[in-house]
Amino acid sequence: MKGFLLVFLYCPLFIFGQEKRSIKVTDASTKAVILNANLSINKADYYPSDENGNIQFDITKVKKGDSLSVSCMGYLTVKFVVENTSLLPQEVSLNPIVYELNEVNVTNKNVKQKELTLGTKAFSISQEFTHASTKYGLYINNNEKLIGIIKEIRIHMRNGAKSIDMPFKIRLFARKPNSKYPGDELMDEIIAANLKGKSWFSIDISHLNIRLPEDGFFIVFQTMPSEYYSKVPKKAHGWTIARVPGLAFTSFPKSVNKDNYSVIGIGENNWMSKKNLEYQMQATVLVNNK
Known part of the structure; x- marks a missing residue:
C-alpha cells in the first residue's frame, strides 16, 4: 500500500505562537471525517485523530524538510515534505483503497x-x-x-x-x-x-x-x-x-x-x-x- 508524495506550496495560515496545531482528516469520496487516522513526523512521532477527525500535534517538533504522513487502514497514505511550518494544511483528504480482484491465468488448467x-x-x-x-x-x-x-x-x-x-x-x-x-x-x-x-x-x-x-x-x-x-x-x-x-x-x-x-x-x-x-x-x- 504505497503512498504518494505531495509538497504543499500554499495552504491557509495558522496563528503564530501556538504550540499545538490541528489537521482535519476526511474521506475524499464521502467528505466524512476519519476517526482512526494518524499523523507521523519522520516516522518517529505519531498523533491520532479524535472523534471529530482532528489530529492535534506539537508544531515545535516540525521543521523545514521534515516528512509528514497521514494514514489510516483502508486508505492511501498521503505524504508531504514541509516547506514552511506556517503553511501546513488545515485539512487532508484520504482516498479509499480500491480492492481489485487478482488476475487469474485460466489458460493453464493444470495450475x-x-x-x-x-x-x-x-x-x-x-x-x-x-x-x-x-x-x-x-x-x-x-x-x-x-x-x-x-x-x-x-x-x-x-x-x-x-x-x-x-x-x-x-x-x-x-x-x-x-x-x-x-x-x-x-x-x-x-x-x-x-x-x-x-x-x-x-x-x-x-x-x-x-x-x-x-x-x-x-x-x-x-x-x-x-x-x-x-x-x-x-x-x-x-x-x-x-x-x-x-x-x-x-x-x-x-x-x-x-x-x-x-x-x-x-x-x-x-x-x-x-x-x-x-x-x-x-x-x-x-x-x-x-
Whole structure:
C-alpha cells in the first residue's frame, strides 16, 4: 500500500505562537471525517485523530524538510515534505483503497491454487508484556519454496494490561541476505487497532499482491511511542504497567516449528533473537499447486 508524495506550496495560515496545531482528516469520496487516522513526523512521532477527525500535534517538533504522513487502514497514505511550518494544511483528504480482484491465468488448467496457514502451530496462554517503541517479530520459513502471495496476517494478542484496543503497527520484512534478521520491507507499515478486542487480530493484505519470498519472511508487531498510550498505568498481575497492547507467545516451540524463530528490535535496525519462545503470529498464503 504505497503512498504518494505531495509538497504543499500554499495552504491557509495558522496563528503564530501556538504550540499545538490541528489537521482535519476526511474521506475524499464521502467528505466524512476519519476517526482512526494518524499523523507521523519522520516516522518517529505519531498523533491520532479524535472523534471529530482532528489530529492535534506539537508544531515545535516540525521543521523545514521534515516528512509528514497521514494514514489510516483502508486508505492511501498521503505524504508531504514541509516547506514552511506556517503553511501546513488545515485539512487532508484520504482516498479509499480500491480492492481489485487478482488476475487469474485460466489458460493453464493444470495450475490450481490453495490456501495454507504458515507460522505458529502450537498455542499457549503465555503473554509478552510489551514495551513502547519496540518491534516483536516472527520469522516464517519457506523451506518448501512455495510460490504465491501473502493473503492475510494474524496476530494473537493478550489483554493483561487492559490494552488490547490500543494502536500498534504491522510490518512485513524479507529476511536479510546472509543474516537471520529482517531486511527489506515488503509493504508500507500499517497502523492498526484491535477495536473489537478479539484475541486474534487479522488483516487482509491480498490486494497488495505481496509475493511469498523464497527465503521466508518476518511478521512484525510494533508498538507505538509511549505518548500514544495512556499516561495512567494499569495494574496487571500484581505490578504496575503501561497500557501497551500485549502479545501471546508459545514457550519452547522447536518441536513444532523448528525453523521458525522470534526476534525483538529497538530502533530501526537493531535486532536480537528471542530464545525458547515463538510469538503467536500466522500468515495465510495463496500458493500454486500443480
